[in-house]
Amino acid sequence: MSFFQDTLSIFKKRELLFLESYKESEDVYTFLFEKEKDLTWKSGQHGLFRITHKKIKNPIRPFTVASVPTENVLKITMGISDDPSEFKKAMLELKQGMKVSMSGPVGGFYLKDNNPSILIAGGIGITPFRAILKQIEAEGKGGEKQIHLLYIDSKKSYIYKDELDEIADNPSISVTYLDSRNDLHQEIDKFTTLYKNNGNYFIAGPKAMVDSISTYLQNNNISKRNIKKDAFFGY
Ligand SMILES: Cc1cc2nc3c(=O)[nH]c(=O)nc-3n(C[C@H](O)[C@H](O)[C@H](O)COP(=O)(O)OP(=O)(O)OC[C@H]3O[C@@H](n4cnc5c(N)ncnc54)[C@H](O)[C@@H]3O)c2cc1C
Incomplete structure (x- = not known):
C-alpha cells in the first residue's frame, strides 16, 4: 500500500x-x-x-x-x-x-515479495504473523514463499498455537516455538547464514525486544532496509 x-x-x-x-x-x-x-x-x-x-x-x-x-x-x-x-x-x-x-x-508491515522471510514474534507480537500466515493459507500459494516463524515466549504460553500448528502443515512454512534468547539467536543465525541479505526479516513484539533483535541482525551484517519492525509500547 x-x-x-x-x-x-x-x-x-x-x-x-x-x-x-x-x-x-x-x-x-x-x-x-x-x-x-x-x-x-x-x-x-x-x-x-x-x-x-x-x-x-x-x-x-x-x-x-x-x-x-x-x-x-x-x-x-x-x-x-x-x-x-x-x-x-x-x-x-x-x-x-x-x-x-x-x-x-x-502500515507497511506485510509481505511484499516472494523472498525467503523470517518472522520473529515476541509474545503478543504474534498478532501480525497470524494474519500474514492465514493470508498465505487462504491464497493457497505457500509453495512460492519460504517462511520461517520463530515464536518466543518466556512463559511458553503460545497463543494461536493450534492454528499455527495447522498452518505449519504447509511444506513452505515452518513454525518454531522458543523460550530463550540463546535458542532464538541460534535459529536466527541459521537463517542469516542461508539467506543473508536476500531474505526479509520481520520482528514484532515489545519495543525492547524488537530493538534488541534488530541490533543483533545488524551486527550480523543484515541491512536495515531488510528489517521490518512492529514495536509495541507498554509491555
Ligand atoms: C503498530 C502497532 C501494533 C500494535 N499491535 C498490538 C497488538 O496486536 N496487541 C497488543 O496487545 N498491543 C499492540 N500494540 C501495543 C498497543 O497499542 C498498546 O501500546 C499496548 O497494548 C499497551 O497499552 P496499555 O493501554 O496497556 O498501556 P499504556 O497505558 O498505553 O502504556 C503503558 C506504558 O507505555 C508507555 N507508552 C505508551 N505509548 C507510548 C509511546 N507511543 N511511546 C513511548 N511510550 C509509550 C506509557 O507511558 C506507559 O508507561 C501495538 C502497537 C503498535 C505501535
Missing part, C-alpha cells in the same frame, strides 16, 4: 460493531468485530482504535488486525494485565452491539 493510500485510510474513520471477546490465555484477550463488506486491509497492518462508549483520558491505541479479510471478521488480540489501563478496562466493558471506532488499517 502506498504512502498516499495509507494517508487516505488513516483519515477514514469507521464504527465497528462489537461481536464478542474471549480469553486466549491468562492475560491475553481477543475481541471480534463485524467486518463490513467494503472494509479491507493487508495482512499485518494495524488500525487505530478509539473508545467511544465513555470518556477516558487516552482513548486511542494502535492494534494489529490479527484476522484476514476472508475470515469475515475483524479480530484484535491484546495483553491485559491485572491492573489494566483505562483503555483496556473500557475494552473489557464492551457488550454485544456496542461500538468502537477505527481509523485505517495502515
Whole structure:
C-alpha cells in the first residue's frame, strides 16, 4: 500500500460493531468485530482504535488486525494485565452491539515479495504473523514463499498455537516455538547464514525486544532496509 493510500485510510474513520471477546490465555484477550463488506486491509497492518462508549483520558491505541479479510471478521488480540489501563478496562466493558471506532488499517508491515522471510514474534507480537500466515493459507500459494516463524515466549504460553500448528502443515512454512534468547539467536543465525541479505526479516513484539533483535541482525551484517519492525509500547 502506498504512502498516499495509507494517508487516505488513516483519515477514514469507521464504527465497528462489537461481536464478542474471549480469553486466549491468562492475560491475553481477543475481541471480534463485524467486518463490513467494503472494509479491507493487508495482512499485518494495524488500525487505530478509539473508545467511544465513555470518556477516558487516552482513548486511542494502535492494534494489529490479527484476522484476514476472508475470515469475515475483524479480530484484535491484546495483553491485559491485572491492573489494566483505562483503555483496556473500557475494552473489557464492551457488550454485544456496542461500538468502537477505527481509523485505517495502515502500515507497511506485510509481505511484499516472494523472498525467503523470517518472522520473529515476541509474545503478543504474534498478532501480525497470524494474519500474514492465514493470508498465505487462504491464497493457497505457500509453495512460492519460504517462511520461517520463530515464536518466543518466556512463559511458553503460545497463543494461536493450534492454528499455527495447522498452518505449519504447509511444506513452505515452518513454525518454531522458543523460550530463550540463546535458542532464538541460534535459529536466527541459521537463517542469516542461508539467506543473508536476500531474505526479509520481520520482528514484532515489545519495543525492547524488537530493538534488541534488530541490533543483533545488524551486527550480523543484515541491512536495515531488510528489517521490518512492529514495536509495541507498554509491555
Ligand atoms: C503498530 C502497532 C501494533 C500494535 N499491535 C498490538 C497488538 O496486536 N496487541 C497488543 O496487545 N498491543 C499492540 N500494540 C501495543 C498497543 O497499542 C498498546 O501500546 C499496548 O497494548 C499497551 O497499552 P496499555 O493501554 O496497556 O498501556 P499504556 O497505558 O498505553 O502504556 C503503558 C506504558 O507505555 C508507555 N507508552 C505508551 N505509548 C507510548 C509511546 N507511543 N511511546 C513511548 N511510550 C509509550 C506509557 O507511558 C506507559 O508507561 C501495538 C502497537 C503498535 C505501535
